Amino acid sequence: MSTVATAGGRTRRHLLSSADLDRAQVRAILDTAGEMQGIQQREVKKLPVLRGRTVVNLFFEDSTRTRSSFEIAGKWLSADVVNISGNGSSTSKGESLRDTVLTVAAMGVDALVVRHSASGAAHQVSQWVDAHVVNAGDGTHEHPTQALLDAYSMERRLGSLEGRHVVIVGDLTHSRVARSNLITLRTLGARVTLVAPPTLMPSGIATWSQVDGFELSHDLDAVLPTADAVMMLRVQRERMSGGFFPTAREYTVGFGLTRPRLQALVTANPDAVICHPGPMNRGLEIAADAADAAQSLVLDQVSAGVAVRMSVLYHLLAGEES
Numbered sequence: 001m002s003t004v005a006t007a008g009g010r011t012r013r014h015l016l017s018s019a020d021l022d023r024a025q026v027r028a029i030l031d032t033a034g035e036m037q038g039i040q041q042r043e044v045k046k047l048p049v050l051r052g053r054t055v056v057n058l059f060f061e062d063s064t065r066t067r068s069s070f071e072i073a074g075k076w077l078s079a080d081v082v083n084i085s086g087n088g089s090s091t092s093k094g095e096s097l098r099d100t101v102l103t104v105a106a107m108g109v110d111a112l113v114v115r116h117s118a119s120g121a122a123h124q125v126s127q128w129v130d131a132h133v134v135n136a137g138d139g140t141h142e143h144p145t146q147a148l149l150d151a152y153s154m155e156r157r158l159g160s161l162e163g164r165h166v167v168i169v170g171d172l173t174h175s176r177v178a179r180s181n182l183i184t185l186r187t188l189g190a191r192v193t194l195v196a197p198p199t200l201m202p203s204g205i206a207t208w209s210q211v212d213g214f215e216l217s218h219d220l221d222a223v224l225p226t227a228d229a230v231m232m233l234r235v236q237r238e239r240m241s242g243g244f245f246p247t248a249r250e251y252t253v254g255f256g257l258t259r260p261r262l263q264a265l266v267t268a269n270p271d272a273v274i275c276h277p278g279p280m281n282r283g284l285e286i287a288a289d290a291a292d293a294a295q296s297l298v299l300d301q302v303s304a305g306v307a308v309r310m311s312v313l314y315h316l317l318a319g320e321e322s
């Protein structure tokens, strides 16, 4: 986690990028998440560790699972949790992000969980406030808690990810999930191959800073048989201004996890797992058969999201003087 001096002169821990976490810190978060997951099975799902702390979820982009899992995570740790969304806030009246953030922070908030369509927004927010900031997705840049929960879910099924081959497939150009996953998976020692059509492969990807030792491919069928995990990315049409591929059908034929590809994967490695961060475009990047297969971790990922976000909030906030 990055420790940053705030405008108020205090130091605060933030989680803005997956690169903020070294291997020991990732391990600590995943191990604590394992303990937190036990709470999910209990009838009374409460720990007192963040009693008296206030967490604000500031979401300027749509979200189902990330926002609700941060909310549940905060509540199960006994924090007071407030949700603010772009639509229902004064930003729809023209207020700037800075003014909105300063207004919320002025109420005495301990942590801000921020989702915004601009890459770098969470980092900006961390410069303005005296609270801990968690990046819950900034534009096409990063989504570190998603990468943590993906690693957690894969480890539960595969064991250590050291040397395991994870294949990340799809809309790499618009995917903050791919970038954060690549960083965290490499931190954990996994082998990573990124697969996309040339039009959805970001320029300069081969020399992405902060991370090395990954492979690139345009041929899903060639890499699938060696995969221990296949992570399908949503085709992010809302971020596309033009034609990144000729037709949906062509995309599916080239890069979808279709039923024949599911069979090829399972035949080559019956223990291989399938991930998707959601929301899924069934029939486009992933066939229903693959999404619902015994190998699919999609719902495990959602459930891990709560435990991992509890762990992140705990590591940022617990034991700190406020």
Ligand code: NCD
Residues within 6 Å of the ligand: 065, 066, 137, 143, 146, 176, 177, 233, 234, 236, 277, 278, 279
């Ligand atoms: C992702 C996101 O919003 O970045 N979803 C999520 O957090 N579960 C991926 C996506 O929207 O495709």
